[in-house]
Structures are given as structure tokens and as C-alpha cells.
Amino acid sequence: MILLWLAGSVAAGLILRSEIDEVFDSALQEVTQRILPLAYSEILNSDPPAAGESPIQRLPSVLPHQEQITYIVRDGEGRVLLQSHDADPAAFPALMTPGFQDLHGLRLYTEAAVQGTLFVTTAEPISHRRQAVIEAVGMLLWPLALLLPLSQIGVWALVRFALRPVQAFEQEIEARGHGDLSPVNVIALPRELAPVAGSVNRLIARLQRALEAERGFTASSAHELRTPVAAALAQTQRLIAEVPEGAVRERARTVEAALRQLARLSEKLLQLAKAEGAGLLAETPQDLAQVLGFVLDEFRDDPDAATRLTITLPSSGVLLSRMDADAFAILARNLIENALKHGAADEPVSIVLNDDGLLRVSNGGAVVEPETMARLKRPFERGGSSATGSGLGLAIAEAIVAGAGTSLELLSPVPGRASGFEARVQLPGIPASR
Amino acid sequence: MRVLLIEDDAILGAAVRDQIAADGHTVDWATRLDTARDCVGTVTYELILLDLMLPDGRGLDFLKARRAARDATPVIILTARDQISDRIAGLNTGADDYLVKPFDLAELSARIGAVARRYAGNPNPQVEIGDLTIDLAQRLIQRAGHPITLTAREWVLFEAFVQRPRALVTKAQMEERLYSFDAEVESNTIEVYIGRIRKKLGHDIIETIRGMGYRLGQPKRAAS
Numbered sequence: 001m002i003l004l005w006l007a008g009s010v011a012a013g014l015i016l017r018s019e020i021d022e023v024f025d026s027a028l029q030e031v032t033q034r035i036l037p038l039a040y041s042e043i044l045n046s047d048p049p050a051a052g053e054s055p056i057q058r059l060p061s062v063l064p065h066q067e068q069i070t071y072i073v074r075d076g077e078g079r080v081l082l083q084s085h086d087a088d089p090a091a092f093p094a095l096m097t098p099g100f101q102d103l104h105g106l107r108l109y110t111e112a113a114v115q116g117t118l119f120v121t122t123a124e125p126i127s128h129r130r131q132a133v134i135e136a137v138g139m140l141l142w143p144l145a146l147l148l149p150l151s152q153i154g155v156w157a158l159v160r161f162a163l164r165p166v167q168a169f170e171q172e173i174e175a176r177g178h179g180d181l182s183p184v185n186v187i188a189l190p191r192e193l194a195p196v197a198g199s200v201n202r203l204i205a206r207l208q209r210a211l212e213a214e215r216g217f218t219a220s221s222a223h224e225l226r227t228p229v230a231a232a233l234a235q236t237q238r239l240i241a242e243v244p245e246g247a248v249r250e251r252a253r254t255v256e257a258a259l260r261q262l263a264r265l266s267e268k269l270l271q272l273a274k275a276e277g278a279g280l281l282a283e284t285p286q287d288l289a290q291v292l293g294f295v296l297d298e299f300r301d302d303p304d305a306a307t308r309l310t311i312t313l314p315s316s317g318v319l320l321s322r323m324d325a326d327a328f329a330i331l332a333r334n335l336i337e338n339a340l341k342h343g344a345a346d347e348p349v350s351i352v353l354n355d356d357g358l359l360r361v362s363n364g365g366a367v368v369e370p371e372t373m374a375r376l377k378r379p380f381e382r383g384g385s386s387a388t389g390s391g392l393g394l395a396i397a398e399a400i401v402a403g404a405g406t407s408l409e410l411l412s413p414v415p416g417r418a419s420g421f422e423a424r425v426q427l428p429g430i431p432a433s434r
Numbered sequence: 435m436r437v438l439l440i441e442d443d444a445i446l447g448a449a450v451r452d453q454i455a456a457d458g459h460t461v462d463w464a465t466r467l468d469t470a471r472d473c474v475g476t477v478t479y480e481l482i483l484l485d486l487m488l489p490d491g492r493g494l495d496f497l498k499a500r501r502a503a504r505d506a507t508p509v510i511i512l513t514a515r516d517q518i519s520d521r522i523a524g525l526n527t528g529a530d531d532y533l534v535k536p537f538d539l540a541e542l543s544a545r546i547g548a549v550a551r552r553y554a555g556n557p558n559p560q561v562e563i564g565d566l567t568i569d570l571a572q573r574l575i576q577r578a579g580h581p582i583t584l585t586a587r588e589w590v591l592f593e594a595f596v597q598r599p600r601a602l603v604t605k606a607q608m609e610e611r612l613y614s615f616d617a618e619v620e621s622n623t624i625e626v627y628i629g630r631i632r633k634k635l636g637h638d639i640i641e642t643i644r645g646m647g648y649r650l651g652q653p654k655r656a657a658s
Binding site for chain 1: 443445446448449450452453456487514515516517518519521522534535536537538539540541544
């Protein structure tokens, strides 16, 4: 559009210049023809110059002004007989040829009279004409100088406004990850982009199906792995119950201990596989306070846990969050197990889930050094603890929170205390109405 | 207590069956749902142990059908599916408890005892009868702080009275409880065991309802 405007301005300038030349030439010719009889009469009626006086008559101006058109009257031999007050004879040619002529930056027009014995030449600076064209084209161009930044700002604002739903769409897609595969909201999108959103949602649905199949495989693997371990453990326990006290029973107890260890480790590896898989965010919020209740119920037969666990649930008794219930159960179970195992045995383990969805699990014990804290989330890292454990608890918790788009914060000492350890997770997707 | 075990894994099923029998309960073991349906159609069970993934269907569908048929028999789910959503679904369908494989057999015994007590209307494992203190979970009986030992068969019979303090227990019901020991039950076996229990715990502990059966007595607290 700008180029078009510029081309139009150039064309207008060229046309204007041609028209101005035509009009100004006509004016120059008209002036010359008007001056000619007047000059002739003036020369005839004037007295001959006195001795030592210049034969050139210079006509004074009536009022002071800048003379755009000057003239000179010469005789047949080129002597100047009459001139306008601003005329410079040197700029005029010595020999006049009737008609138009460009010389020394002047546009000249000459008329001859009295059988070639009197010549009148009028002159006008060519720069005057050029100036007129430049000013006219300039008048055409200056709105462009204003329009250009204005239109740029307008276009920028318009594009920004028009792209707002596209940006929101981009952020929606960006927010999807292996933890969140819910469909993208397409209601506010421009009609042109709606098919793209439809394709994205179909892709997400295909991905979801693939990941659900993977999850189903993990669940089936868990079933296939757990059942033989359960069978071996149960048979060993029956053996312990049925054989008399002695070497065989002791050996059976050793097998039982090994099977328990195998069960724990396979359990943790399955949890880690699940944590690194998909579906860590549910499409609709779920009550995680109820899920936490189920997790705590798992510790009811552990006499150590029964005496050490202190629990604070949300005041309403309900906490809605988009974190998947199973993922949250694994997270909470691992944080509680970690606190029970590695915290001071004679100090309570506090579990707090507040109304804003902040889960805090804290235990007593010596302050954990910062360099040890940095390593705790790595698999098989025990942070110098002598307690027996898989060393996978915090790695599983970290994988879950990362997949769910939140973070696991480890603090030591517990804020407000001189010792202890606290794990904090801000649960994702808490409904805004809370 | 007569228990139906529904479990398709032969090795695990055998160990669970032996454990329950050793606790003094009578066990029927079904490895398929259609067999289990036949069992519940012909025998009245006091507890069902239910696996969730069976060769001919899902355990939850079986449970749903039982509850729809107004069958209130306590059910403990034994499953390798550890997801909390499965557990919530199981409990919402009407299961009474949930054990994830692999589990300790001692844990299973404790859960069976707890569910049985809950259904008997007395969830507290500590029961006092006269000057006797009975811990149903630990299978301990004390009188004035002194333990009294019952044999496994005596305990199985005595537990039936304690679980339903005012209910009549027929001779046939008691004979069924003793089947789990694979022993020959003679015509006077029940009378012999009732006599032994009375000898250890006091004559008033069990009342005879002539021609019908027995009931838990109301022995007086010994004067201090």
C-alpha cells in the first residue's frame, strides 16, 4: 500500500511538473508579448542619455518585492536598452533567438519586433518551478509520514487482538504434557482455526488412547508380577507355620524376608513406571482428602505409624484437585513412608493438607545438609540414612509432581523449628471457586 | 465360620485356604466365577474372599450382582490391582475390606476376624463376659489376669458364641465349623467339646437350649 502511495505520488509529481511547465511557459510568453509594445513606446519616448550616462534604462519597482520574472530589452546588436530592476544581463544570452530556451538555470522566452531590431527576453528561474513541484508532492507525501506509524500501530494492535485466541490456544497446547492430555478448549477460536483445534484434539485423543494402553499394560504387568510374589510369600508363611521350630523354619523365614524385599522393590518400580507414564492429571477435579484418608488407612495396622502420625485435613473435609487420584495416592504414600522411615523414631510425623491444596509431610530428626538435600530426589539415594528402604520414594514423588506440572519442595530444618525435614507439594488444578 | 475363597491362582489359593482352615474356618475354594455362583446358590457363607481378575469375568461384577440380590455376606477383596481408584470402586460396590497382593497371611487372618466381628454386631475385639476378658483378634482369654488356653477346635466353637452373644447356635452349625479340621465328627463330638469349654471357662458360659442347640450364657462376675 505504501509503495502504491509512493508510485502515485511520483506520477502526480511528473504530471504536475508537465502542467506547471505548460502554464508557466504560457505566462512567460504572455508577459513577453505584453511587455514588447510597452518597452518599444518607453524607448521611443525617452530622452537620449547624457554624456557619461548609461544608455540602459532600469525601471524602478513600484513596491519592493522579489522578482520571479525578469526581462531585458536589447537592440539588434545586442545592446541592452531596457531591463527590469532585478534582471542580471550577464545571465541573459548576448544574442537573442526568438522562442523558449533554458540557460544558466533560467527559463527564457524571446520575442523580436521592429524587423529584428528590438528583442524582449523574459526569464524565470527553473528552480522556482521545481520548488512548486516539490512543495506539491511534499504536500502529498507528508500525510504518509503520519499514516505510516499510525497504520503500523493500528495493524499491530489489530493483529494482537485478532491473535489473542490463537495465543490462548497455543498456551492450552503448551500446557498439555504426559500428565495432562485433556482436550483443548476450542470455543473462543476464530472459525479459520477451529479445524486445526479439532485436529489437535483428535491427536491428543489418539495419544491418550496409546498412553492408556501403556497404562493398562503397566497395570496388567503389576498384576502378573504381584500374584506369583504373593503366592510364594503365602506358601512360605504357611511353611513357617507348619514346620516345627528349627533350621528349616529359620531358612523359610530367610526366604520370607527376601520375598518381602522383592515385593517392596517391585512395588516401587511399578510405582516409578506409573509416575513416569501418562494420566497424572484428571479431566475433572477429584476429592483428594478422601484419597488421603484411604492412604492413611493403609497404615492402620502399623503400630509405629499409629502412634506417630498426626493428620490435619482441610476444614471442609473435601479438597478438589485435578491431580489423578492414583498418582496422588502414590505421592502421599511415598512421602509418609519416607517420613516414618527416615525421621526420628521418637518424634511424630505430621501430615497437613490445607484448604489451598498444599500438602506438607514433616518429621523430626537432625537437619539434612544442603548438598545431601540436592541428591535426595535421585533414585536409590538414601541421604546417609541407616533406615532400610528402596531408595525410590522421593524419586517417585518427584516424577509424579513433575508429570502433574507442580514441584516437590524439600526443607530442612522444618520452617519455624530448629530441626526436622519437611516435604511440600502444592497440588495442581485447585478450582478457583475455593 | 464358612468362607468362600474365589481365587484363580492355584499356589496362592492353596496357601490362603490352608491359612483360613488353620484359623478354624471352613473353606470352599472356587477358581472361576461360575463355580462361585454355584457355591453361593447352595451354601450360606459368612465371608467371601474375592479376587478381582478371574478367567471368566471380573470379581466386581460378581460382587455387584450379589449386592443387587440383597446378599449382605461380608466380602474382602484380594487383588493385585493396587490403584486407589480400584479400591474406591470395590468399596463403593459393597466390599467390606481390601487387601492388595502380596499380603501377609497373618494380616489376612486379622482382617477376616475384624470383618466377622463387625458383622456379628461387635466390632470391638475385646469382649468381657462375667469375669472373663476375651481378645478375639489375639485369641486370648484371661480370668483375673491369668490366661486360659483353648485348643484350636475349642476356640472355633467358642468364637461362634461370642460373636453372636444372644443367638442360638445349632449343633449342625457347630459341626460345620469343625469340618475345616478334616476330622471325623462323631455324634457326640459337639457335646464333648462343649463339656471341655465349660470345664475351662465355667459351666455357666454356655447354656443348653434343649432340643435346639446352645447359646452364650451370662455367668456372674466372681465376688472380689
